[in-house]
Amino acid sequence: xxxxxxxxxxxxxxxxxxxxxxxxxxxxxxxxxxxxxxxxxxxxxxxxxxxxxxxxxxxxxxxxxxxxxxxxxxxxxxxxxxxxxxxxxxxxxxxxxxxxxxxxxxxxxxxxxxxxxxxxxxxxxxxxxxxxxxxxxxxxxxxxxxxxxxxxxxxxxxxxxxxxxxxxxxxxxxxxxxxxxxxxxxxxxxxxxxxxxxxxxxxxxxxxxxxxxxxxxxxxxxxxxxxxxxxxxxxxxxxxxxxxxxxxxxxxxxxxxxxxxxxxxxxxxxxxxxxxxxxxxxxxxxxxxxxxxxxxxxxxxxxxxxxxxxxxxxxxxxxxxxxxxxxxxxxxxxxxxxxxxxxx
Amino acid sequence: xxxxxxxxxxxxxxxxxxxxxxxxxxxxxxxxxxxxxxxxxxxxxxxxxxxxxxxxxxxxxxxxxxxxxxxxxxxxxxxxxxxxxxxxxxxxxxxxxxxxxxxxxxxxxxxxxxxxxxxxxxxxxxxxxxxxxxxxxxxxxxxxxxxxxxxxxxxxxxxxxxxxxxxxxxxxxxxxxxxxxxxxxxxxxxxxxxxxxxxxxxxxxxxxxxxxxxxxxxxxxxxxxxxxxxxxxxxxxxxxxxxxxxxxxxxxxxxxxxxxxxxxxxxxxxxxxxxxxxxxxxxxxxxxxxxxxxxxxxxxxxxxxxxxxxxxxxxxxxxxxxxxxxxxxxxxxxxxxxxxxxxx
Numbered sequence: 001x002x003x004x005x006x007x008x009x010x011x012x013x014x015x016x017x018x019x020x021x022x023x024x025x026x027x028x029x030x031x032x033x034x035x036x037x038x039x040x041x042x043x044x045x046x047x048x049x050x051x052x053x054x055x056x057x058x059x060x061x062x063x064x065x066x067x068x069x070x071x072x073x074x075x076x077x078x079x080x081x082x083x084x085x086x087x088x089x090x091x092x093x094x095x096x097x098x099x100x101x102x103x104x105x106x107x108x109x110x111x112x113x114x115x116x117x118x119x120x121x122x123x124x125x126x127x128x129x130x131x132x133x134x135x136x137x138x139x140x141x142x143x144x145x146x147x148x149x150x151x152x153x154x155x156x157x158x159x160x161x162x163x164x165x166x167x168x169x170x171x172x173x174x175x176x177x178x179x180x181x182x183x184x185x186x187x188x189x190x191x192x193x194x195x196x197x198x199x200x201x202x203x204x205x206x207x208x209x210x211x212x213x214x215x216x217x218x219x220x221x222x223x224x225x226x227x228x229x230x231x232x233x234x235x236x237x238x239x240x241x242x243x244x245x246x247x248x249x250x251x252x253x254x255x256x257x258x259x260x261x262x263x264x265x266x267x268x269x270x271x272x273x274x275x276x277x278x279x280x281x282x283x284x285x286x287x288x289x290x291x292x293x294x295x296x297x298x299x300x301x302x303x304x305x306x307x308x309x310x311x312x313x314x315x316x317x318x319x320x321x322x323x324x325x326x327x328x329x330x331x332x333x334x335x336x337x338x339x340x341x342x343x344x
Numbered sequence: 345x346x347x348x349x350x351x352x353x354x355x356x357x358x359x360x361x362x363x364x365x366x367x368x369x370x371x372x373x374x375x376x377x378x379x380x381x382x383x384x385x386x387x388x389x390x391x392x393x394x395x396x397x398x399x400x401x402x403x404x405x406x407x408x409x410x411x412x413x414x415x416x417x418x419x420x421x422x423x424x425x426x427x428x429x430x431x432x433x434x435x436x437x438x439x440x441x442x443x444x445x446x447x448x449x450x451x452x453x454x455x456x457x458x459x460x461x462x463x464x465x466x467x468x469x470x471x472x473x474x475x476x477x478x479x480x481x482x483x484x485x486x487x488x489x490x491x492x493x494x495x496x497x498x499x500x501x502x503x504x505x506x507x508x509x510x511x512x513x514x515x516x517x518x519x520x521x522x523x524x525x526x527x528x529x530x531x532x533x534x535x536x537x538x539x540x541x542x543x544x545x546x547x548x549x550x551x552x553x554x555x556x557x558x559x560x561x562x563x564x565x566x567x568x569x570x571x572x573x574x575x576x577x578x579x580x581x582x583x584x585x586x587x588x589x590x591x592x593x594x595x596x597x598x599x600x601x602x603x604x605x606x607x608x609x610x611x612x613x614x615x616x617x618x619x620x621x622x623x624x625x626x627x628x629x630x631x632x633x634x635x636x637x638x639x640x641x642x643x644x645x646x647x648x649x650x651x652x653x654x655x656x657x658x659x660x661x662x663x664x665x666x667x668x669x670x671x672x673x674x675x676x677x678x679x680x681x682x683x684x685x686x687x688x
Binding site for chain 1: 346347377378379382403404405406407423424425426428431445446448449467469470471472473476500501503504507509571573574576577578582583584585586587588598600602605606608610611612630633634635636638668669670672673676677680681
């Protein structure tokens with residue numbers, strides 16, 4: 001097989017959820033948007049449901065629809081983008097709970113689906129999604145009377161525990177919601193780690209479940225092994241790959257592996273990335289191609305059959321650093337050509 | 345619907361192939377690897393087959409299998425990664441033609457599938473895929489006697505017409521193949537534009553079909569419109585998005601659109617990207633989130649229902665420049681959440 005193998009450890013995923021759940025005072029939900037952070041919302045959702053998750057969060061109604069088909073009736077599925085035009089049918093048929101972001105969305109929801117559950121998303125300072133304080137104060141009494149199942153907001157700087165924005169958003173959120181009957185949620189993974197004052201009635205971790213920072217105690221969930229297509233000798237002074245960007249400083253042995261930027265191995269990482277043959281690091285040389293990477297395996301005493309990008313020696317965050325991005329983007333970029341190996 | 349709409353103009357795709365075919369002396373194939381450069385190999389393959397393409401190129405046997413199911417028997421499907429361990433079954437069942445990259449692959453192929461068509465990939469200096477000159481001279485007579493349907497190589501610097509590597513690779517390729525009976529191919533899109541000496545018996549354009557550089561005369565194939573979820577007033581001095589990276593220099597009106605790096609809107613483009621409301625450019629502000637981007641729409645006299653990233657005003661290459669990459673990666677990163685609108 002030419003396909004690389006992406007192994008997904010659903011047991012590790014569940015242990016990460018359990019560890020975050022142990023930190024949380026109230027309920028612990030799970031964010032499975034962007035196809036379960038690239039790992040597959042249906043399999044991730046089913047594993048977490050079996051572990052006890054009763055509240056899931058997705059980005060769009062379409063994602064909610066797919067998740068509902070996978071997990072069946074029972075758990076709540078909250079939709080961050082709220083109730084958009086055209087969302088009424090999936091909201092009703094898949095029993096999704098929109099997190100209403102504006103007065104416009106609230107009007108659309110109560111007109112189209114009177115009595116259908118909803119939550120409220122408030123903007124506490126990130127200026128991205130949710131009702132503004134002024135907007136909220138105008139509709140709060142009407143909204144609360146309708147019994148929202150959740151009132152939530154999202155932190156902009158939770159990955160930086162000392163950032164003043166955290167306390168500022170916490171105060172804003174409390175000012176908008178203290179004294180109300182409804183259940184409240186403010187914290188994703190970063191907010192969960194900020195401590196109890198940020199937890200309210202529900203935390204909703206995402207990246208931490210999948211083994212990424214800022215949850216430093218997360219266990220790794222993904223392993224990615226790339227098969228070697230061929231290995232060649234390259235003489236000192238010869239070049240490798242597009243644009244001749246790498247010139248061999250000495251005679252070298254170069255492996256070409258199946259896996260490139262079309263598989264989410266972000267082109268920007270180029271020769272800053274390292275693959276592993278067992279415990280031996282092997283640097284990527286030259287540019288990442290669409291389907292291929294070239295790797296210096298001169299230090300090995302054998303030609304490897306495969307090389308590992310993520311796993312025991314490198315986390316999603318190490319790879320992200322090589323690519324100049326964050327672990328979240330490494331995960332959500334993982335492509336469709338991998339043979340996916342689910343481990344429980 | 346919360347989904348963004350990715351419109352794919354299959355008529356434009358076909359016109360690009362026809363334009364490149366008009367430049368080529370011999371046969372003009374088509375590269376549809378990486379799921380047809382992100383646009384969908386089945387739909388792209390069927391459209392090109394109807395236009396007259398008889399030779400397709402994919403990266404892996406698995407991709408060949410999917411393409412064969414879409415286009416049926418008849419056209420040749422060449423596999424760049426050659427005949428890997430485990431590929432025998434799909435090679436036989438989907439009638440794929442491996443481009444053998446090494447003596448190891450040649451031995452595997454003739455042992456597993458004697459009499460089954462194959463091509464040869466030669467390395468003319470890129471040091472990525474294909475037999476080296478020494479390897480080739482050792483097996484050339486045996487290989488040619490088995491009647492390869494194609495002997496090919498790939499250019500490392502064809503996007504730079506003045507690069508000395510082009511003439512060097514052309515000379516290497518001719519030295520390895522002149523006088524042989526088999527059909528030959530050296531040029532992808534860039535090589536096709538280098539002129540007739542690079543064309544041999546078949547050109548095999550990829551990126552040019554999909555509207556990307558270096559084919560400057562390509563017509564655009566993709567349009568991407570992102571729906572607006574909500575629009576808010578942001579006061580001078582307020583911040584927007586993760587990490588508070590953007591501070592409003594004046595009172596502003598900010599739209600939040602559905603579409604983020606999980607949709608392939610590469611995080612690195614950040615606030616270097618621009619969306620369009622009709623003819624009016626609207627800058628992205630703050631960080632690109634997983635599912636969302638925030639856009640300054642202050643200059644508009646209305647709140648837009650959607651904003652366009654790619655289309656009449658911006659090509660894949662313009663967007664690539666904002667992200668510090670190439671159009672190829674923008675295309676192959678396009679995600680699965682889009683509503684795909686096929687135009688013929």
